[in-house]
Amino acid sequence: MAARVGALKGWRQLLLGLVAGAALGLVQAPWSFPLAFFVALPVIFWLHTGAAAQRRAAAVGWFAGFGYFGLTLVWIVEPFLVDIARHGWMAPFAIFFMAAGLAAFWAAAFWLAPRGKVFALVVLWSTVELARAYVFTGFPWVLLGQGWLETPLIQVVYYIGVHGLGLLTLTGIALLSKLRVRQMLIGSAIFAALWGFGTYRLSQPVIPRTDGFVVRIIQPNVDQKLKWLPEFQAEFFQRQLDLSALDGRHDIVIWPEASVPFLIEERPDLLRVMASSVGSEIIFGARRHDDVGNWYNTLVLLYDGGTRTEVYDKQHLVPFGEYVPFQRILQLTKVSALTGRGWTAGDVSPILSVGETPSFLPLICYEAIFPSLASEVSVPVDWIVQITNDAWFGEFSGPYQHLAQARVRAIEQGKPLARSANTGISALIDPYGRIIDSIPLGRMGVIDVALPAQLPRSFYGRTLDWPITGILLLLTILQLLPVKRRRP
Incomplete structure (x- = not known):
């Protein structure tokens, strides 16, 4: 053969x-x-x-x-x-x-x-x-x-x-x-x-946390074609409030990426409504802008009755989706239809933690596909949170591949990973990459899951890609060097 x-x-x-x-x-x-x-x-x-x-x-x-x-x-x-x-x-x-x-x-x-x-x-x-x-x-x-x-x-x-x-x-x-x-x-x-x-x-065995911390993950299943239409925004926002307020004990609720239709700095009243309806801390995705006009794709941790927030701005933006490389050149062509508004990459520490909430590493959308990005923290965290809107990926292979990569990140880091996706697949993943519970693609739903304990910090989490880079560099040099043949 x-x-x-x-x-x-x-x-x-x-x-x-x-x-x-x-x-x-x-x-x-x-x-x-x-x-x-x-x-x-x-x-x-x-x-x-x-x-x-x-x-x-x-x-x-x-x-x-x-x-x-x-x-x-x-x-x-x-x-x-x-x-x-x-x-x-x-x-x-x-x-x-x-x-x-x-x-x-x-x-x-x-x-x-x-x-x-x-x-x-x-x-x-x-x-x-x-x-x-x-x-x-x-x-x-x-x-x-x-x-x-x-x-x-x-x-x-x-x-x-x-x-x-x-x-x-x-x-x-x-x-x-x-x-x-x-x-x-x-x-x-x-x-x-x-x-x-x-x-x-x-x-x-997967060891549960001693504090019994319970995570509620919601999946609103909002159609991407309708998501930002003004006549549907109030309905979709209320849908998430209703899912969050369902019976069942939980210590925190996670909503997906870009899950609120307002700018968080402009509607503190709605933040208080969210907190009072849910009755716990909330992690959700939002848009925000700063005083100089920069726009950010943001993960928000809402606490203290909706009066205080911690934010993480997405740091690894999607080329041609959230920003356009060589934008000035592309605007001269028909591809300018994609240039749009553009987002700004965040530059703050990615670790979030308040009160009784275990410290976590936030990831927004496709940040979870980068092995090194899930490791680039100086202080160990207890779990990973990914919020995403996989409606962009359709219903065939994209959402399944995105979930698969999140599972690999959980194994690499030895940490549980909670994932809220607008249309799915939302899941709680244990430190071995196994799905403890999930909501199927294309369905609305909610799951309450006790957060497992993390494993000791992994060797990969401490060293990132440096060892494999060094090994490959050495082997590449050896392979490309000319080989001297011995004379018979």
């Missing part, structure tokens, strides 16, 4: 790369089929080995990446369909250029790796996967290691992060793809060890 795949030339070679890349995408949510690793990755390795030249190898990598990202990021068209009359024409361009741009990272690895040197490809592929978490503000969506989420193997990210798991994945399957007994035994041992370690971790 390896020889036949490696012997392919021309369009057949590139077509198989495209198909193998798409098949590899099946490891991600909502499919969550990790066996695809063992089918797709060997084919991609064999295609690289059989490439006739470095340029051809890069083409194989690009087509594999285009297949992978074209499938996994198909949800990217959804935001353009909310206002289809204005933005619908951009949808096919969005998925094409997003997949093509991310595939370029893979192409670079395939071009740099000497043909036939599968472990050089492993190192460089892992390096570009790490790079896309940071380059151009970063977009670490559907990282390879995340494909193990529904298996015990994902538990190792508590120590080495999702990038480290990605490196082990590529290494193990590269060994298996050699089809030699010794290498296959070593590759199998890697996956067996990861499985055993993860199974042991998952056998550990």
Whole structure:
């Protein structure tokens, strides 16, 4: 099989790369089929080995990446369909250029790796996967290691992060793809060890907090097309108040991102209404602006009867969604339809805590996809709170992938994560990434869940991506150095 795949030339070679890349995408949510690793990755390795030249190898990598990202990021068209009359024409361009741009990272690895040197490809592929978490503000969506989420193997990210798991994945399957007994035994041992370690971790009981702190998470399920229409705003606001006031003991209530239709600095009366209706502290998403005209996407912690607030302004904004890079240039083109108002990134400490509420790390929307962002705090916190409006992602793959990444962050940090999403999927996740309770996608509802205790601060939480960066940098240098051959 390896020889036949490696012997392919021309369009057949590139077509198989495209198909193998798409098949590899099946490891991600909502499919969550990790066996695809063992089918797709060997084919991609064999295609690289059989490439006739470095340029051809890069083409194989690009087509594999285009297949992978074209499938996994198909949800990217959804935001353009909310206002289809204005933005619908951009949808096919969005998925094409997003997949093509991310595939370029893979192409670079395939071009740099000497043909036939599968472990050089492993190192460089892992390096570009790490790079896309940071380059151009970063977009670490559907990282390879995340494909193990529904298996015990994902538990190792508590120590080495999702990038480290990605490196082990590529290494193990590269060994298996050699089809030699010794290498296959070593590759199998890697996956067996990861499985055993993860199974042991998952056998550990989840310890409840001694204070019995109960979190209420609401999911209002507001249609994105109606959300900001003036005639519906009062109805949607009241819906959230009613859900929050339902019977049941709770110590705090969490509303989703951008859940109130007013500016918090202009309506203190409505903040008091919220506090009196709910009867506890509230975390909610809002918009606010400062004295110099900057607008912020904000998470608010409301307490003391609605008279006091603590705020966190979103720090990692979505390019072309919340701000537009190169805005002056783009305003000269038809893409100016996307430039809009623009938001300002926050710069305050992300840790929030008042009174009896355990200290927490706030994350707004896609901030949860960044492994390092969930770690960049100097003081340990007890839990993580993510508020989001996943209505932008449609109802197919986007919301499931976003939830999956939040679960990985919980494992990496060893902390429970509470997630309130406008249309779903809202959930309380334990420190091992397991969903304790949730509200299905597209439904209105509320859940009350006792907050689990956190685990000891993880190795990854203390070191971030520095160890894996150092390892990959060293291995990359070693792979790219010329090898002197001994004379016979």
